[in-house]
Amino acid sequence: MPTAHVTNENLVVGVDLGGTQIRTAVLRGAQLISRVGLPTGEDTTPERLIPRIYTAIEQALDEAHTTLDQIAGIGIGAPGPLDNRTGVIFAPPNLPGWKRVPVRDLFEEHFKSAAGQKIRVVVENDANAAGLGEYMFGAGRGSRDMVYLTISTGIGGGVIVDGKIMEGTEGMAGELGHMTIDWHGKRCNCGNIGCLEALASGTAIARYANEAIAAGQGAELVEFVHALQQHVKEPGSSELAEHDSIEHKQAAGDVGRLHVSARVVSQAAQAGIPLARAIIGSAAEALGVGLVNIIHIFNPEVIILGGGVTQMGAMLIEPALRIVQERAMARPRDAVRIVLAELGVNTGLVGAGALIYYHMS
Amino acid sequence: MPTAHVTNENLVVGVDLGGTQIRTAVLRGAQLISRVGLPTGEDTTPERLIPRIYTAIEQALDEAHTTLDQIAGIGIGAPGPLDNRTGVIFAPPNLPGWKRVPVRDLFEEHFKSAAGQKIRVVVENDANAAGLGEYMFGAGRGSRDMVYLTISTGIGGGVIVDGKIMEGTEGMAGELGHMTIDWHGKRCNCGNIGCLEALASGTAIARYANEAIAAGQGAELVEFVHALQQHVKEPGSSELAEHDSIEHKQAAGDVGRLHVSARVVSQAAQAGIPLARAIIGSAAEALGVGLVNIIHIFNPEVIILGGGVTQMGAMLIEPALRIVQERAMARPRDAVRIVLAELGVNTGLVGAGALIYYHMS
Numbered sequence: 001m002p003t004a005h006v007t008n009e010n011l012v013v014g015v016d017l018g019g020t021q022i023r024t025a026v027l028r029g030a031q032l033i034s035r036v037g038l039p040t041g042e043d044t045t046p047e048r049l050i051p052r053i054y055t056a057i058e059q060a061l062d063e064a065h066t067t068l069d070q071i072a073g074i075g076i077g078a079p080g081p082l083d084n085r086t087g088v089i090f091a092p093p094n095l096p097g098w099k100r101v102p103v104r105d106l107f108e109e110h111f112k113s114a115a116g117q118k119i120r121v122v123v124e125n126d127a128n129a130a131g132l133g134e135y136m137f138g139a140g141r142g143s144r145d146m147v148y149l150t151i152s153t154g155i156g157g158g159v160i161v162d163g164k165i166m167e168g169t170e171g172m173a174g175e176l177g178h179m180t181i182d183w184h185g186k187r188c189n190c191g192n193i194g195c196l197e198a199l200a201s202g203t204a205i206a207r208y209a210n211e212a213i214a215a216g217q218g219a220e221l222v223e224f225v226h227a228l229q230q231h232v233k234e235p236g237s238s239e240l241a242e243h244d245s246i247e248h249k250q251a252a253g254d255v256g257r258l259h260v261s262a263r264v265v266s267q268a269a270q271a272g273i274p275l276a277r278a279i280i281g282s283a284a285e286a287l288g289v290g291l292v293n294i295i296h297i298f299n300p301e302v303i304i305l306g307g308g309v310t311q312m313g314a315m316l317i318e319p320a321l322r323i324v325q326e327r328a329m330a331r332p333r334d335a336v337r338i339v340l341a342e343l344g345v346n347t348g349l350v351g352a353g354a355l356i357y358y359h360m361s
Numbered sequence: 362m363p364t365a366h367v368t369n370e371n372l373v374v375g376v377d378l379g380g381t382q383i384r385t386a387v388l389r390g391a392q393l394i395s396r397v398g399l400p401t402g403e404d405t406t407p408e409r410l411i412p413r414i415y416t417a418i419e420q421a422l423d424e425a426h427t428t429l430d431q432i433a434g435i436g437i438g439a440p441g442p443l444d445n446r447t448g449v450i451f452a453p454p455n456l457p458g459w460k461r462v463p464v465r466d467l468f469e470e471h472f473k474s475a476a477g478q479k480i481r482v483v484v485e486n487d488a489n490a491a492g493l494g495e496y497m498f499g500a501g502r503g504s505r506d507m508v509y510l511t512i513s514t515g516i517g518g519g520v521i522v523d524g525k526i527m528e529g530t531e532g533m534a535g536e537l538g539h540m541t542i543d544w545h546g547k548r549c550n551c552g553n554i555g556c557l558e559a560l561a562s563g564t565a566i567a568r569y570a571n572e573a574i575a576a577g578q579g580a581e582l583v584e585f586v587h588a589l590q591q592h593v594k595e596p597g598s599s600e601l602a603e604h605d606s607i608e609h610k611q612a613a614g615d616v617g618r619l620h621v622s623a624r625v626v627s628q629a630a631q632a633g634i635p636l637a638r639a640i641i642g643s644a645a646e647a648l649g650v651g652l653v654n655i656i657h658i659f660n661p662e663v664i665i666l667g668g669g670v671t672q673m674g675a676m677l678i679e680p681a682l683r684i685v686q687e688r689a690m691a692r693p694r695d696a697v698r699i700v701l702a703e704l705g706v707n708t709g710l711v712g713a714g715a716l717i718y719y720h721m722s
Contacts, residue, residue, distance in 0.1 A: 081692050090692075145530045157658075161522045168660025169506040172693045175657040180688075181544045183650045192653060192688045289544045292553060296536040297658065299529025327541075327553045331442050331451075332533045 014353030019094030075355030077129030131158020133351025288323025306341030375714030380455030436716030438490030492519020494712025649684025
């Protein structure tokens, strides 16, 4: 039975609903008791996908040797836009086929006990959930004012103001990737101009590299990538083999053109290729400008950087911190710690579970 | 005697501590019972200025036919940086001579009754106080998530998140004028690059005009200003006479050069002078970009525009709203109302008094 007062000792289920991977887990606080993942797959329609998530949750419960009646609730981190009060997910770009899906109600109905007892289900924006995970169990522990910035394919934010998730009037606050920092810049996918996401995300880094290659400015980078491919093809050198980092797209009008990923650009920069270094340098500068804005807007005690792109490490982070040092106002700058996420790849899962502790404690 | 539970019916004292003007008032909610203002004057040292504020408050109490023991508290809106928890004002640029002044303690000591009874004194950033005024008694009534943006000499913000002032970890949150929107732009007074304040404030509008005049590009504007001066000099036409809108600075290397204010630029734009129209248009565009950022970051129910520069009206506001329409994400854009402040010149005073209702209700 769900207890009235939930503590971090209670078991919860977390679901991290991503565009390529869905992870489910049974958690106690930040501790993963069991974890079951599944690829989101080609057919993402809710009719096909949601039953697969039910099965994964049931499997995670089995693996944790527990049952639903021992679980305080199911927390779901999902791509927006969504309404966290009703648990309805609208039409996320990376979940084709989804339109106004009442995820909370569907899950509550499915997991209702034979006696009609409902389990608590909470749906929250994935960046907010991840931010909550770091706030409760990661690098944000003990703070009251915290900003989590995730830098991967896109850039998202989860903001804690005085100990509470900043939701905004319709649960859409914290779109920190879509603040303009270059008002006469390029259009972002979101429709806005010169967004942080269009300058510092993994997608942006890859795009700048591929544009340069297409414009014939990337000879050295292309050479590096070809050498990397040779290397990958040799048996035993498999670091890149599982990733679709390098591919030759065969789209019309784009025959045989090399497409590189942010990860390859990062490797090329580490190898000293000037174009790659310049691209990463520009992304780092944009990130630094975004951090200055976050410092001036929120006066946070801690800013936590998460997401795959932060794995580039010092090459990205150090120039960004220099921008902060040069440009931010002294008092709020001196008040903030800027650190990497502590929970790593599990931030989203732990955060999803944390939603139950947050709402039921 | 201050009551334990204060309602908006209780009398309070508000103090709006500005760089050129200090206003004090006895208020009941948003209603001004009495008001006593004084010029900040040349000697702004706290030793000289603070006793003058005490006298103004005592005068306001007399004029309201009341006494200190009928007052629930004294709320003070002051320029930052300051610590709202301790009521210490650090070194605001527009209050020369101030350094770590313990305003709350000084006021509490001065206004202590013969019986040793202390009156509650609250010190808050002026933009936060003004925002609170609009939130409780103005255009923000009934909302829970609101952003107040004041556009005058500088640009400041007062943000309400879920019904509470967003303070940040050291009370410095909401510096919305110092978010970069032009990352390769000019340096702002604050040390940062391409701040909204450096592009859309009254100071920025005047600076762009004066730079153009200095570069010899402002012949038509200069002509307009001279005609305006002629007009002002005629008896009976005094609209501009009280303002130092036009002056001939006699600084070294700057002999006899015309300096115009944002207000004159606005008048010239209204008269159709192309340079002036372009300058206001650029400020309006920057404002629009700032509004898009505010919408994406806070997902507010209402954004309230205050401060002297908003008196330019449609010329400034309409192009800014067009930018919002073109660039902001549809869902948070459709959720927001963007309106002008309702309390006008009294926003700061009403907001200062509102601090007492906010903290004691």
